[in-house]
Amino acid sequence: MSNPLISFLTGLGSRRVVETVLPRRTLEEVVLPPQTRRTLEQALAQVRNHALIFGRWGLGERHTAGRGLVFSFAGPPGTGKTVCAEAIAHALGLKLLIVNYAEAESMWVGQTPKNIVATFQAAAEQNAVLFFDEADAIATRRSAGAPTPHSREMNLTVNVLLRELESFNGIVIFATNLAANFDPAFERRIRTHVLFEMPGVEERARIWELQIHPKKTPLAPDVDFRRLAERYELSGGDIKNAVIKAASGAAAEPGADLGKRIHQRHFESAAEAVRSARGIMQQSLFTEEEGAASDPVSAWLKMQARWQTTILVAIGLSGAALVAALVAVALVILH
Incomplete structure (x- = not known):
């Protein structure tokens, strides 16, 4: 029986947020730097030896959680992350279930954690490789500040995702251009990190x-x-x-x-x-300093200083307007 969530999400026409793909591309068709290719081959070897390690070698009896294979594909846009996810699924003879969380987030407000669970269930039902595109949007660092409705939901979403990764016995691939935004808790759950660099x-x-x-x-x-x-x-x-x-x-x-x-x-x-x-x-909003995009702390401080200056100017203008209004009222009363 098909999952109703997946049936709903895949019926959104061109703006699909979850899509099941029958892989056609192979690793032989992908041009990669040698180190990236070697790391991918090691990842594939882990998948192929999974049954041997956790079955015949008995580690599955000792480790009932965290047996899934989670890979992180990190690198600039256009360097082959999505193509390689499809190629890996093809090499394993599995479907590829693509989740574009950046598209789904606005629709999932209030329901995100439930739908994350349903997505993992769908991957298990279809025996599919689960691929999260732009994964930093969902695996983002949890907030420790004053709680807001949005931060509470995001923290809950990350907690649910971490829990699902622990119990999932399949293959999950996270693709991201911003690996530094991942919550630190994902580090021990990701089995292999694959760095996709610009081609030579x-x-x-x-x-x-x-x-x-x-x-x-x-x-x-x-x-x-x-x-x-x-x-x-x-x-x-x-x-x-x-x-x-x-x-x-x-x-x-x-x-x-x-x-x-x-x-x-x-x-x-x-x-x-x-x-x-x-x-x-790639142009930065902080036009007077090219390095602002690569130094987010400095960029934030500069933006904060701008806002403070703007607020002070606005307060000054408001005060001047108030004084002018009071003077005008006084003149009217005197006349």
């Missing part, structure tokens, strides 16, 4: 090539993927976007379709556009 020149050249259909994509003779890899330090996701932009630019040029080709200039223009867009998205 060799990896980028290979990623450019893999985005192109080997037979159907019409490339001009001047295309040089190695030169593109050397010139543009882009993530795999950025390269994918650049290839599509380049193809769109070439297709939009006048002339018969049969004569159109994607030239090096199309790829370079697209790469410049993607790099420019990324720069805009």
Whole structure:
């Protein structure tokens, strides 16, 4: 019988927050730095030896809780975290249950803990790898300050998630761009941390090539993927976007379709556009100091100082307005 929560959440059209995927991508299709690939292979070995360790070797009789396999995929956007989660599920012959908590949070107000439990139940029922995208949104540090309705719910959500991880005997993958935001309690529950770094020149050249259909994509003779890899330090996701932009630019040029080709200039223009867009998205609100985004404490102190100055100015203006009003009233009375 299908889980009613999953049936509801997966019926939201394009804004799906929980989605069951039948994996098609494999690890052979993913271009990764050598160290990242080795760590992923070690993670897979843990999964494949799970039954041996906890079954035939008897550790399951000694350790009834915390037997699940929890992995953390941490790194910048576009470095292959989601693709690798799908590839791992494919290698194990399992479904992938994707939970995008950032999409779900606003809808789950007041019901988040219950739905977290239901999500784990769904993963167990479907024998699926449970994948939390943007996991720092749900595994965030618990608040120790004055309780508010929001902080109480967030703390309860984290507590429930930690409890479910202890009792779950399956595979959970957390993907995040902000691993530092995780609550410290997750550290001992995460079996393996996989760091996804920006690809090097060799990896980028290979990623450019893999985005192109080997037979159907019409490339001009001047295309040089190695030169593109050397010139543009882009993530795999950025390269994918650049290839599509380049193809769109070439297709939009006048002339018969049969004569159109994607030239090096199309790829370079697209790469410049993607790099420019990324720069805009990474701009800090604290414009006078570039390092503010990387130093959140300093950024907060500066923002707090701004607000204090603004409040003082507002108080001063309000006081001046009050004095002016009193003077006006006094003049009216004297007349």
